[in-house]
Amino acid sequence: MNIKGCVAIVSGGNRGIGEAFVLELLEAGAKHVYVGSRDPQNAKALQEKDPQRISVLCLDVADETQIKAAAEQCSNVVMLI
Numbered sequence: 248m249n250i251k252g253c254v255a256i257v258s259g260g261n262r263g264i265g266e267a268f269v270l271e272l273l274e275a276g277a278k279h280v281y282v283g284s285r286d287p288q289n290a291k292a293l294q295e296k297d298p299q300r301i302s303v304l305c306l307d308v309a310d311e312t313q314i315k316a317a318a319e320q321c322s323n324v325v326m327l328i
């Protein structure tokens with residue numbers, strides 16, 4: 248899989264293994280990474296590490312309405328973690 252230049256989304260990306268995936272994707276040359284977080288405030292510090300390439304969105308993967316909203320907002324995503 249070619250990560251360089253890709254657009255990815257990581258749910259639960261605000262901490263733990265999700266945050267590690269976000270940082271590794273950026274290190275590997277991802278063009279943009281959407282960080283899904285139940286509370287976007289919890290991903291602020293992470294976003295500040297690379298504000299140009301990280302966007303944070305509110306995403307609880309148990310909430311169908313939020314899933315649909317994320318799918319619309321992130322229609323350019325080619326990689327889902």
Ligand SMILES: NC(=O)c1ccc[n+]([C@@H]2O[C@H](COP(=O)([O-])OP(=O)(O)OC[C@H]3O[C@@H](n4cnc5c(N)ncnc54)[C@H](OP(=O)(O)O)[C@@H]3O)[C@@H](O)[C@H]2O)c1
Binds near residue numbers: 285
């Ligand atoms: N850490 C590892 O090395 C490792 C290795 C292999 C497998 N795993 C597995 O990977 C998973 C995550 O591990 P972790 O260590 O990163 O755990 P963690 O530090 O507890 O982080 C869990 C993440 O999932 C998010 N989350 C929980 N429920 C959610 C929901 N309904 N919608 C969206 N996000 C939700 C949390 O968000 P909030 O901040 O909002 O709670 C948090 O960002 C676990 O199942 C673990 O068993 C971990």
